[in-house]
Amino acid sequence: MSLKPRDEKQLSEAIAAAKGPLRIVGNGTRGVMCEGDVLTTAAMSGISLYEPGALTVVAAAGTPLAEIEAALAAEGQRLPFEPMDHRGLLGTKGEPTIGGVVAANISGPRRVQAGACRDSLIGVRFVDGRGDVLKNGGRVMKNVTGYDLVKLMAGAHGTLGVISEVAFKVLPDVAATAVLLINGLSDADAVLAMSRALGSPYEVSGAAHTPNGIDGHPVTMIRMEGFKASVAYRAEQLRVLLADLGEGVIETDPARVSAGWKWVRDVEAFDGHEGNVWRISVKPSDAPQVVAGLGANAVLLDWGGGLIWALMPQGADMRAKMRDVRGHATLVRGTDFSRFQPEVGPLASISAGLRAQFDPRGILNAGLMG
Amino acid sequence: MEMPKPDDAILANKAQIVARLQSVLPNGAVISVEAETKAYECDALSAYRCPPLCAVLPTNTEEVSAVLKICHDMGVPVVPRGAGTSLAGGALPTADSVILGVARMSDVLETDYDNRIIRVQSGRTNLSVTGAVEEEGFFYAPDPSSQLACAIAGNIAMNSGGAHCLKYGVTTNNLLGVVMVLMDGSVVEVGGAHLDAGGLDLLGLICGSEGQLGVVTEATLKILPKPEGARPVLIGFDSNEVAGACVSDIIKAGVLPVAIEFMDRPCIEATEAFAHAGYPECEALLIVEVEGSDAEIDAQLEVITAIAEQHNPVELRQSKSEEESAKIWLGRKSAFGAMGQINDYMCLDGTIPVSALPYVLKRIGEMSTEYGLDVGNVFHAGDGNMHPLILYDANKPGDLEKCEAFGADVLRLCVEVGGCLTGEHGVGIEKRDLMVDQFNGVDLEAQLRVKDVFDPKWLLNPAKVFPLDASASRRASQ
Numbered sequence: 001m002s003l004k005p006r007d008e009k010q011l012s013e014a015i016a017a018a019k020g021p022l023r024i025v026g027n028g029t030r031g032v033m034c035e036g037d038v039l040t041t042a043a044m045s046g047i048s049l050y051e052p053g054a055l056t057v058v059a060a061a062g063t064p065l066a067e068i069e070a071a072l073a074a075e076g077q078r079l080p081f082e083p084m085d086h087r088g089l090l091g092t093k094g095e096p097t098i099g100g101v102v103a104a105n106i107s108g109p110r111r112v113q114a115g116a117c118r119d120s121l122i123g124v125r126f127v128d129g130r131g132d133v134l135k136n137g138g139r140v141m142k143n144v145t146g147y148d149l150v151k152l153m154a155g156a157h158g159t160l161g162v163i164s165e166v167a168f169k170v171l172p173d174v175a176a177t178a179v180l181l182i183n184g185l186s187d188a189d190a191v192l193a194m195s196r197a198l199g200s201p202y203e204v205s206g207a208a209h210t211p212n213g214i215d216g217h218p219v220t221m222i223r224m225e226g227f228k229a230s231v232a233y234r235a236e237q238l239r240v241l242l243a244d245l246g247e248g249v250i251e252t253d254p255a256r257v258s259a260g261w262k263w264v265r266d267v268e269a270f271d272g273h274e275g276n277v278w279r280i281s282v283k284p285s286d287a288p289q290v291v292a293g294l295g296a297n298a299v300l301l302d303w304g305g306g307l308i309w310a311l312m313p314q315g316a317d318m319r320a321k322m323r324d325v326r327g328h329a330t331l332v333r334g335t336d337f338s339r340f341q342p343e344v345g346p347l348a349s350i351s352a353g354l355r356a357q358f359d360p361r362g363i364l365n366a367g368l369m370g
Numbered sequence: 371m372e373m374p375k376p377d378d379a380i381l382a383n384k385a386q387i388v389a390r391l392q393s394v395l396p397n398g399a400v401i402s403v404e405a406e407t408k409a410y411e412c413d414a415l416s417a418y419r420c421p422p423l424c425a426v427l428p429t430n431t432e433e434v435s436a437v438l439k440i441c442h443d444m445g446v447p448v449v450p451r452g453a454g455t456s457l458a459g460g461a462l463p464t465a466d467s468v469i470l471g472v473a474r475m476s477d478v479l480e481t482d483y484d485n486r487i488i489r490v491q492s493g494r495t496n497l498s499v500t501g502a503v504e505e506e507g508f509f510y511a512p513d514p515s516s517q518l519a520c521a522i523a524g525n526i527a528m529n530s531g532g533a534h535c536l537k538y539g540v541t542t543n544n545l546l547g548v549v550m551v552l553m554d555g556s557v558v559e560v561g562g563a564h565l566d567a568g569g570l571d572l573l574g575l576i577c578g579s580e581g582q583l584g585v586v587t588e589a590t591l592k593i594l595p596k597p598e599g600a601r602p603v604l605i606g607f608d609s610n611e612v613a614g615a616c617v618s619d620i621i622k623a624g625v626l627p628v629a630i631e632f633m634d635r636p637c638i639e640a641t642e643a644f645a646h647a648g649y650p651e652c653e654a655l656l657i658v659e660v661e662g663s664d665a666e667i668d669a670q671l672e673v674i675t676a677i678a679e680q681h682n683p684v685e686l687r688q689s690k691s692e693e694e695s696a697k698i699w700l701g702r703k704s705a706f707g708a709m710g711q712i713n714d715y716m717c718l719d720g721t722i723p724v725s726a727l728p729y730v731l732k733r734i735g736e737m738s739t740e741y742g743l744d745v746g747n748v749f750h751a752g753d754g755n756m757h758p759l760i761l762y763d764a765n766k767p768g769d770l771e772k773c774e775a776f777g778a779d780v781l782r783l784c785v786e787v788g789g790c791l792t793g794e795h796g797v798g799i800e801k802r803d804l805m806v807d808q809f810n811g812v813d814l815e816a817q818l819r820v821k822d823v824f825d826p827k828w829l830l831n832p833a834k835v836f837p838l839d840a841s842a843s844r845r846a847s848q
Contacts, residue, residue: 053618054724054754076624105566116566118574119543132812140721142540142755142793144529144578145801145808146835147817151542151574155567172624195484201507201595203662230666283563285484306565328568341568346556351570353823358816369569 003039008125008133008164014039015162016131021366024158026062026097030104031090031333032157034365041099044164047071049139056139058123058167061099068098072170080171081117082108082261088271090333099163105155108265109206109223112198112303114171118154123167126153126160129359134161141169152354158365160358176228177257178235179206182220182246187211187288187301190220193245194304195284197222200241202234207304208264211291220246221260269300270311276334278318280308282327293321340369371418371459371799374833374845376466380423380446387446388424391468394436399474401425410451410469414516415459415800417770422449422463427474430491431549431557431587434470438585439555441468447829448553450581452524453495455516457717458798460528460580464833470585472523478502479588487546487563488593492523492586496530499591508593511538514794515706526586529578531794533702536752537628537661538594540794542577547590550576550583553825562590575820580796581831583824597661600628602698603671605678606652606685610634613654614727616681617751620658621724623677625670630752631657631702634731637709637746637759638701644708647701650685656751657702705748706759712744713761716773720784721793724754733783734758741776743769755793756784782807797835805837814840 003022005011015022021036028040041061047068049058052075059068065083072078083106085096100106102124107116114120123137136149153163185193190209197204206223213219222242224234232252239248251257263269270277275297282290284305291299291308295316300309312318314336318329328341343351351370355362380387388402401407402424411419423446428434441448451461451471463469472493480489483506490499496517499510513532514520520530526548531540538544547561561573576583607613617630633641635653642649649655660670671688678686689695709715722730731747738745749757758780762773781791781801785808791801805814818836821828821844828844 051723051725053622055621056723075622105571107566111565115539115543118571119539128816132816134813134816135809136813136816138788138790140723140755140789140793141753142531142535142721142750143790144540144794144796145790145792146797146805146814147820148529148542148574148578149816149820151571151577152820154574155571160570172621172626175624192484195486199483199486199508199595201598226662227666227669229669230663233663233665281564281566281568283485285482303565326562327564330568343569346552346558347560347569347572350558350572350823354570354820357819357823 001037003037004043006043008127011044011162011164012127012131012133015127015129018363021363024162024365026100027094029092029094029096030086030100031092032365032368034368036363036366039162041162041164042097052077055141055170056167057170058139058165059098060165061097061163063098064095065098065101066095073173076173077170078173079168080110080114080120082110082265083117084108084265089267089277098166102154102163102166103156103158109208109261109302112207113203113205118151120168121150121154121166122169124150124153124163125165126163128161129361129364137167139167157368159355159369160364162364174225176231177223177225177252177254178231179251179257179260180222180235180238180248181251182242182248183217185209185218185220185246187291189245190218190301191284191287191305193220193242194222196242197238198304200238202238206261209301209305210269212298221264223261264300264302267300267309269298270309273298273311276312276314276316276336277332278310278312278329279332280310280318280322280327280329282306282308282325286325286327290322290325343370372838373420373464373799374838376464380466383444384423387444390440391424391426391437394440395426395428395433399427401427410463410471413454413456413459413461415457415462415798417764418459418462418799420463420465422467422469423465425469425471427471429474431551434551434585434587435555435557437470438551438553441829442554442827445827445829447832449831450523450527450585452493452521452527453519455520456524456528456796456798458792458796458800460524460796460798460834462799472521472587475587482563483508485563486593487590489588489590490522492526492589493521496520496522496525503593507596509596510591511544511594512541522589523586526577526589527579527581528794528796531755533629533631533750536630536750537626542574544592545573545577545589546592548573548576548586549588551585551587553584553827553830580798580835582821582835583830598663599667600659600661601667601671601689602657602659602695603674603689604655604657604685604687604698605683606650606655607681608653608684610654610731611728612681613656614731616656616678617727618724619677620674621752623673625660625673627658627752628661629657629659630750632747632749632751633702633705634747636744637705637748640708640712640746641701641705644711645701645704647697649701652684657698702748709746709759709761714764715759715761716777718756718758718760718777718780719792719795720781720789721753721755722784722787722789724751726787726789727751727754730756730783730787734780737776737779741772743773743776754789778804799834802835803837818844
């Protein structure tokens with residue numbers, strides 16, 4: 001059975017009337033699997049407010065991400081956090097929805113500069129497991145009125161409630177982009193180069209490294225965005241700053257730059273390759289050591305090393321390999337381990353307690369997060 | 371503002387409570403003599419005062435844990451306190467509560483420039499976090515006006531902002547991890563030097579929870595490289611409406627200044643008389659600051675100046691030197707002090723959609739006439755975070771009540787136009803009773819249930835954030 005409410009009222013009725021577990025999806029492109037009847041927000045769609053002068057957009061959860069990005073682009077603005085598209089990596093189909101982006105707190109390479117999806121999210125409306133319609137935050141970018149359930153809902157993967165509407169702070173798009181490319185760096189030198197770049201005042205908006213790049217050779221990519229003259233100046237400054245680590249080349253061709261960062265954002269290198277896909281968050285300087293211990297078939301470092309994408313043989317227990325490192329690992333593709341890092345101690349009790357308060361019957365994406 | 375009646379049993383048990391607290395803390399860390407507890411009777415919302423049962427000043431996480439465990443066992447409410455600079459009464463005690471102050475926990479625990487983080491004890495002041503890293507060319511971005519005095523603990527509790535958050539975000543966007551002690555004494559570590567949560571975003575929930583979910587003892591904060599340069603421009607207008615329209619046009623044009631500050635005539639005049647910053651005589655002025663390389667600053671200021679010219683400014687002054695920049699900021703930074711020279715004032719903190727600025731300023735002007743109290747506006751216009759300063763005379767009977775009624779009307783207006791009660795100061799006791807204007811019963815109940823999870827006995831800062839009748843049954847169950 002599949003439930004497809006058209007508005008918040010129908011969504012509330014559907015949840016209140018549910019007799020068993022529900023599997024919450026937008027259009028199901030993010031590969032979240034749970035038991036239960038499918039409940040999709042896809043029919044709740046449309047931008048209800050967009051004020052470019054206030055950098056604010058509000059949309060129903062089922063609104064296609066592409067529709068929002070197009071509306072923003074028409075006014076020279078964009079979502080700051082560069083959300084990834086999972087379809088290639090997971091072989092899924094359909095239109096990614098903005099509600100799905102929020103539920104999974106999806107962010108891309110610009111996370112290092114502009115923050116995650118949750119940092120741009122300023123308001124949510126959602127229906128909890130009781131069927132109650134709730135709101136938190138709003139449409140203004142500074143708001144400390146009451147507890148911040150906005151952050152809590154971002155990345156809760158539908159386990160605390162089904163998101164019906166989201167509001168974002170957006171940012172102006174940029175005039176120019178330059179990428180500094182350095183070939184042949186070891187993982188350790190790459191992380192060093194990226195740390196130096198991110199610690200420079202040149203407003204780096206992306207720092208990624210592939211040890212086995214597009215043609216098998218290591219490539220480190222550092223991105224700067226902004227005014228044309230400023231970007232050119234900064235790219236050159238950075239090239240000089242990193243010259244002792246490796247010779248850099250500056251790429252400014254918009255098509256090549258954009259394709260390169262989409263390749264990073266969507267982890268295209270792993271498309272069509274067998275195996276589990278893990279997404280590992282660590283302190284950037286821990287990345288080389290973690291990568292060395294993985295025995296991965298392929299890796300990609302983003303966020304200056306803070307995000308490791310690893311293509312691993314099935315059955316390889318990533319979390320056991322990371323026992324001595326602080327951070328967490330999410331199984332993005334694969335089924336032989338839990339998707340999310342299990343919590344321990346008092347934090348596990350708190351998370352379980354929150355789920356029990358928002359979803360006392362345990363019907364929303366049951367068991368997905370613990 | 372009503373506070374709950376103190377529990378007589380706790381008051382009667384003071385000696386035993388103090389003795390148990392002394393047994394787990396160093397000498398001098400428990401303050402229980404009446405003359406000394408008075409120092410903790412209020413925060414910066416000084417219209418409300420009540421000395422606590424006692425105050426404790428632990429020096430580390432273990433001591434905080436021991437204190438909370440005792441209070442939990444004995445059913446004693448605890449009010450966490452950073453530096454006591456809350457404008458919302460966030461650290462106001464009740465007579466039966468223990469003030470847990472973090473002032474003696476101010477160490478830097480780790481600086482890590484490769485990973486761009488600093489780990490500090492939560493009693494460290496905001497500005498001294500930047501102080502610890504600026505020699506290496508870094509800074510901590512959130513910059514509340516009280517940054518010289520306010521503590522990171524309070525910043526986290528209130529999710530504090532500042533003038534530069536249009537570009538850098540508020541505390542929650544710059545906080546990577548905390549060590550927090552729950553009311554039962556258990557210690558949890560949330561987040562750290564890595565990004566994003568592995569499970570639910572508890573860090574996002576903790577930030578801004580006004581000390582009601584736990585006591586944060588250590589924080590991992592993001593530090594940023596200092597920009598290459600910054601330059602402000604001052605623009606004067608002959609009406610608030612035009613200044614508001616100019617703000618909106620600047621943002622629409624695709625430049626993102628780090629700050630857009632707005633002052634209206636009453637504030638400009640007060641400031642000029644006080645600080646002599648050389649501001650023009652006009653109805654409204656904007657200070658717009660941009661950052662970056664010289665090329666970028668020039669490019670941005672060119673766009674901003676062109677937009678401003680279209681709105682017929684009465685003055686447009688671009689800073690050409692460090693001294694001029696300092697002078698432009700001098701007036702803005704002395705605005706609160708200048709208003710304080712005129713009279714007592716209450717500082718509001720509602721946020722509104724930027725598009726509603728002209729309407730809201732007009733309505734505030736009308737209300738000012740109706741209530742017979744002067745008001746000056748100085749605020750962060752880029753993000754719609756208003757700070758109307760309502761002047762009143764604390765020594766004149768009835769003036770404070772009149773001022774509070776005026777303030778409440780302004781905040782209701784903020785909600786009515788699509789904004790909120792508080793943008794960066796927090797709810798505390800000040801806006802507690804207005805929560806029903808922003809949230810319905812179901813919304814509030816969901817938030818109350820969150821506190822149930824972290825603090826089932828409702829002992830941590832229990833009389834704040836929620837209207838007393840909404841939290842009454844839970845507080846009674848302790």
